[in-house]
Amino acid sequence: CVPDLKALGFSGSNQFSPEIFAEALRRWHPQTLVLVPELLRALMIIHRRSPEVTAPLRYVAVGGARVSQQLISTARSAGLPIFEGYGLSECGSVVALNHQHHEMAGSAGKPLEGVSLTFHDAELHVKSPGNALGYLGEAPFTGSIATGDLAEQDTSGFIHIRGRRKNVQINAFGRNFSPEWVEAEAMNCTAVRRLVIFGEGLKKNVALVHTFEGMEASAREQLRALSDRLPDYARPHHLIFTPLISSPEVLTANGRPRRERVWALMKTQILNIEEIR
Numbered sequence: 001c002v003p004d005l006k007a008l009g010f011s012g013s014n015q016f017s018p019e020i021f022a023e024a025l026r027r028w029h030p031q032t033l034v035l036v037p038e039l040l041r042a043l044m045i046i047h048r049r050s051p052e053v054t055a056p057l058r059y060v061a062v063g064g065a066r067v068s069q070q071l072i073s074t075a076r077s078a079g080l081p082i083f084e085g086y087g088l089s090e091c092g093s094v095v096a097l098n099h100q101h102h103e104m105a106g107s108a109g110k111p112l113e114g115v116s117l118t119f120h121d122a123e124l125h126v127k128s129p130g131n132a133l134g135y136l137g138e139a140p141f142t143g144s145i146a147t148g149d150l151a152e153q154d155t156s157g158f159i160h161i162r163g164r165r166k167n168v169q170i171n172a173f174g175r176n177f178s179p180e181w182v183e184a185e186a187m188n189c190t191a192v193r194r195l196v197i198f199g200e201g202l203k204k205n206v207a208l209v210h211t212f213e214g215m216e217a218s219a220r221e222q223l224r225a226l227s228d229r230l231p232d233y234a235r236p237h238h239l240i241f242t243p244l245i246s247s248p249e250v251l252t253a254n255g256r257p258r259r260e261r262v263w264a265l266m267k268t269q270i271l272n273i274e275e276i277r
Helices: 020-029 035-049 069-077 179-186 215-230 259-271
Strands: 032-035 059-062 084-086 092-096 115-119 125-126 145-153 159-162 192-198 206-211 238-241
Touching: 032 035, 035 059, 035 069, 069 084, 084 145, 092 159, 115 145, 159 179, 179 192, 179 259, 192 215, 192 259, 206 215, 206 259, 215 238, 238 259
Parallel strands: 032 059, 059 084, 206 238
Antiparallel strands: 084 092, 115 125, 125 145, 145 159, 192 206
16 A cells, blocks of 8 residues: 555645644554654644554654654653654665664664664765665765764664764864754654754854744744753754745755755844844
């Protein structure tokens, strides 16, 4: 069964209807789902409103972008069978996965059988039977594939993804952080639809925020509370509220921000913002 994307709730590249998605779940009774973090939030809403719709689910994998452990814990406490995984298209999608028989909170799980991993300056490289041959019009891949992700593997074999190598930001005082960490934590803020943070070369980090309709004040309070839990160098010190960060032109297919594009469009506002008190 391969339904049209519209039948699953998708419209365009970034519009999604939880109501239509709920009807699809009600119709087909899937036992397994693979979701990005933003869709996990939609599933949680459906689960709270209509638990009978999600009752057939036995396994839900979440990946495609860094996911907050608190978000996973909240979903599991509500009764959803959520497990974090990791993968990329160039490697045939799934590379590592948590499941019922081996699991570690905060990790992306263990590599699938037949997948071998190496690390070069903390960047994860993957060699797998599922690796693609290469990109159209370019030289074929040889050996392992450089993922661009910063990661480590613990002594038990579990993979921990820290963020994108090219996205690590260094502020004006020389402190570095992965923006994916802060952005994943912001997904626990119920008023925040999406957040993109910039701190490269800045004295204070600037967060671009897209809220759900009519929830800017709530988002501001929730992000203040989030800041209190983060070290100063990673806090969203200044906020700019804008729906631009959810527009198709600045998002990848799985919802990751195209940071260079966002920066080009918002650079003036980011550099000129006054502190919000």
